[in-house]
Every structure is written in structure tokens, then in C-alpha cells.
Amino acid sequence: MQTYDVVIIGAGLAGLQCAKLLSRGGAKILLVDRKTDLTKGIHTTGIFVRKTLEDFDFPAGTLGKPVRNVTLYSPKLKSINLTSERDEFCVGKIALLYGSFLKDCLENGVEFSNGTHYVSAKVSGQKSETILKLEKNGKSFEVRTKALVGADGTNSRVAKDLKLDENREWIVGYEEVFHSNVFTSEPRLYCFLDAELAPGYLAWIADDGEEIHIGVGGYAASFNPREALKKFKVKVAEKIIDLSNAELAETRGGRIPVSGVLRSIANENGLLIGDAAGAVSPLTAGGLDPCLRLSAMAASVITERLQTDNPKILLNYSGELFRARFVSRLWMRRIIAMVSNQKLLELGFGFLRGKIGRKFASHVFFGRGSFPDVEIKINAKSNSLNASLLKN
Numbered sequence: 001m002q003t004y005d006v007v008i009i010g011a012g013l014a015g016l017q018c019a020k021l022l023s024r025g026g027a028k029i030l031l032v033d034r035k036t037d038l039t040k041g042i043h044t045t046g047i048f049v050r051k052t053l054e055d056f057d058f059p060a061g062t063l064g065k066p067v068r069n070v071t072l073y074s075p076k077l078k079s080i081n082l083t084s085e086r087d088e089f090c091v092g093k094i095a096l097l098y099g100s101f102l103k104d105c106l107e108n109g110v111e112f113s114n115g116t117h118y119v120s121a122k123v124s125g126q127k128s129e130t131i132l133k134l135e136k137n138g139k140s141f142e143v144r145t146k147a148l149v150g151a152d153g154t155n156s157r158v159a160k161d162l163k164l165d166e167n168r169e170w171i172v173g174y175e176e177v178f179h180s181n182v183f184t185s186e187p188r189l190y191c192f193l194d195a196e197l198a199p200g201y202l203a204w205i206a207d208d209g210e211e212i213h214i215g216v217g218g219y220a221a222s223f224n225p226r227e228a229l230k231k232f233k234v235k236v237a238e239k240i241i242d243l244s245n246a247e248l249a250e251t252r253g254g255r256i257p258v259s260g261v262l263r264s265i266a267n268e269n270g271l272l273i274g275d276a277a278g279a280v281s282p283l284t285a286g287g288l289d290p291c292l293r294l295s296a297m298a299a300s301v302i303t304e305r306l307q308t309d310n311p312k313i314l315l316n317y318s319g320e321l322f323r324a325r326f327v328s329r330l331w332m333r334r335i336i337a338m339v340s341n342q343k344l345l346e347l348g349f350g351f352l353r354g355k356i357g358r359k360f361a362s363h364v365f366f367g368r369g370s371f372p373d374v375e376i377k378i379n380a381k382s383n384s385l386n387a388s389l390l391k392n
């Protein structure tokens with residue numbers, strides 16, 4: 001049986017970032033994904049916010065043109081235009097980004113097993129090691145690891161097997177991606193409040209001149225995303241965006257956890273990152289920035305666990321650290337979830353058009369508030385680690 005320091009299940013942004021950072025420290029890592037090709041079946045629009053763009057380096061060619069303009073629409077299509085003096089968003093070219101992260105991992109010695117399903121995990125009893133059952137091409141095999149990382153998305157099987165918290169509340173998003181080469185206006189993000197087409201979230205058009213993403217999101221129990229997208233395109237999107245020269249390239253969709261970072265996200269055998277950890281803003285449903293930041297924290301804690309050979313170090317990686325930061329966003333999520341009436345939404349939109357409302361909307365779209373950073377202090381004498389949040 002092969003033995004690895006770390007096995008990471010899931011090569012989305014969270015898993016790739018964690019593998020990339022850990023591999024630089026020389027750990028023996030296995031990265032596993034059931035996909036044979038990471039560039040297929042992508043399930044994110046890929047909008048990165050300013051804070052992420054400022055704090056992280058992106059490989060050349062992996063970002064679209066910067067977006068400074070947002071138009072917000074009411075159910076009756078009344079609108080508010082918000083413009084920033086700074087570049088606020090970029091739509092990532094996700095397939096290229098994943099490819100570049102993976103290349104970096106492979107160059108630093110990460111073993112990547114694609115087309116491989118994670119089946120189960122059991123604790124071996126020796127030094128908190130875990131034995132995993134994986135399956136590739138219909139054949140199952142086992143590997144052993146000191147740290148199992150669940151980067152396997154909202155419906156994480158690793159979370160279940162490690163007996164950690166699991167996501168219980170999510171919305172679903174579904175979009176079509178068009179490639180376009182005729183572009184006349186400024187890159188813009190259009191957001192639509194609509195209790196029927198996007199119950200509990202938004203419908204959107206992100207147009208940076210190269211890619212046009214048209215999508216809807218909301219609570220699965222209250223709508224059919226595919227039907228809603230069809231209606232949204234006919235009723236609204238095609239009146240705002242000219243798709244006559246655009247070509248449908250792919251569809252993307254998936255669940256987005258919205259109940260905030262889960263409390264129990266680590267034990268002595270492993271930990272969770274990304275959507276598996278619920279690391280998504282409950283208000284904006286943005287999960288890419290949290291993928292990068294939480295995976296960086298996970299990589300630091302795992303490195304320390306490997307260097308000290310002390311599995312208890314992993315217990316410092318706790319969701320409790322983050323929950324207080326998300327209290328107001330969780331309350332706003334509850335309020336949004338309750339608004340199932342178009343008239344009420346129209347009324348709320350009236351507030352957004354006022355002075356205070358505009359300020360609030362600008363703060364939500366342009367504020368530098370994303371996932372908190374964590375400072376990690378290591379006490380070499382006591383072999384312990386202390387993690388605390390930094391102010392944004």
C-alpha cells in the first residue's frame with residue numbers, strides 16, 4: 001500500500017491551492033479527482049473580487065478584462081448603476097487557471113490521480129493514520145495517509161467519513177457561457193433581483209467582452225434552474241445583451257453552501273477546505289476567495305502537523321474561528337431567503353435607490369470585505385500552534 005503525507009480529495013480551486021502550497025514544503029502528496037479532465041464540468045462563473053486580485057498572484061492570461069461597472073435591476077427592471085474608480089472584479093478563465101495550478105503542483109512533485117473516485121476512509125489506529133479506498137477504471141485500491149483533506153465540494157463524502165460537520169443549506173446556480181468577439185461597451189456585471197427566476201439569490205449577466213455568463217441562482221425547492229434560465233434569457237437577458245455574434249461554449253452549474261463556515265472542520269485525521277468546509281459568503285455566495293485563503297491556512301497547519309509529527313495540531317483548524325465574522329451576512333441570508341414575493345422585492349429595491357441604500361449596495365459590491373486572513377503563531381517549545389483572525 002502506498003503511503004502519503006497528505007491525500008487531497010478534489011482538484012477544484014481549494015484542492016489545487018492546498019496541494020500547490022503544501023508541495024512547496026516537500027510533502028509527499030496525492031491529489032485525487034474523479035474527473036479525467038479538470039477543464040470539463042467546471043461549476044463556477046469565476047468572478048474574482050478586488051481583494052483576491054490584490055492579494056494573490058494570478059498566472060498570465062488567466063483573467064478577463066477588469067470590471068468596474070455594476071447594474072442592479074428590480075423585478076420590474078428598474079435599475080441602479082454603480083461605478084467604481086477601481087478595477088473591482090475579473091472573470092477568471094477557469095480552465096486555464098486550473099491547468100496552471102495543476103502544472104505547478106506536478107512540477108513540485110504532487111502525484112495526481114485523475115478519473116479516480118474517493119470511496120471511503122477508515123482510521124487505522126496507528127498514529128492517527130487513515131486508510132482510503134479509491135477506485136480507478138473500475139479497480140479499487142487503498143492508500144495510507146497522515147492527513148486526509150476533503151476538498152470534494154458541497155456534498156463532501158470526506159466530511160461524512162471523518163465525522164465532521166456537513167453542509168445542510170445550499171442554493172443552486174446554473175449558467176450558460178458564451179464566447180464573444182464583438183464588444184462595444186465597458187465590461188459590466190448585471191444583477192437581477194427576481195423572486196421567481198432566482199428565489200433567494202440573483203440572476204446575473206457578467207460580460208467582460210470575451211466571455212458572457214448568463215445565469216440564475218436560488219433555493220432548489222423554489223425553482224427549476226434550467227427552466228428559470230430559459231425564461232430569464234427570453235424575458236430579460238436578450239433585451240440587454242446582444243447574443244447574435246456570441247457562441248454558446250458550455251453550461252455550468254452546482255450547489256453553493258450558504259450557511260457559513262462549518263464549526264467542526266478538522267480532527268486528528270484530516271480537515272476540510274473550500275465548499276466542503278462551507279467556506280462561502282452566505283450573502284454574495286462567493287467562494288473563490290475563501291478557497292484560496294482557507295486552503296492557505298490548512299496548508300500551514302498541515303505542514304506543522306507533519307513537521308512535529310503531532311496529529312493534535314490539526315485541531316487548531318476550527319470553523320469556530322470564522323463564524324463570528326459572518327453573523328451579519330448570515331442574518332441577511334435569512335432575510336433574503338424569506339423574501340419570496342416580487343412586490344416586497346420591488347419595495348426593498350426602492351430602498352436601495354435611496355442615498356443609504358446606494359451606499360449599502362456599493363459596500364456589498366465594492367467593499368474589500370471577503371474571507372478573513374489568519375495569523376498562525378507556532379510555539380516550538382510546547383509543540384503547539386495558535387491561530388487568530390487578522391482584521392481585513
Ligand SMILES: Cc1cc2nc3c(=O)[nH]c(=O)nc-3n(C[C@H](O)[C@H](O)[C@H](O)COP(=O)(O)OP(=O)(O)OC[C@H]3O[C@@H](n4cnc5c(N)ncnc54)[C@H](O)[C@@H]3O)c2cc1C
Nearest residue numbers: 010012013014034044045046047118153173274275287288
Ligand atoms: C454556478 C456557480 C457560479 C459561481 N460563481 C462564483 C463566482 O463567480 N465567484 C465566486 O467567488 N464563487 C462562485 N461560486 C462558488 C465557487 O465556485 C465555489 O465556492 C468554489 O468553486 C468551490 O471550490 P472547491 O474546490 O471547494 O469545490 P469544487 O470546485 O466543487 O471542487 C470539488 C472537486 O472534488 C471532486 N470530487 C467530488 N467528489 C469526489 C469524489 N468522491 N472522488 C473524487 N473527486 C471528487 C470534483 O470532481 C471537483 O473537481 C459559484 C458556484 C456556482 C455553483
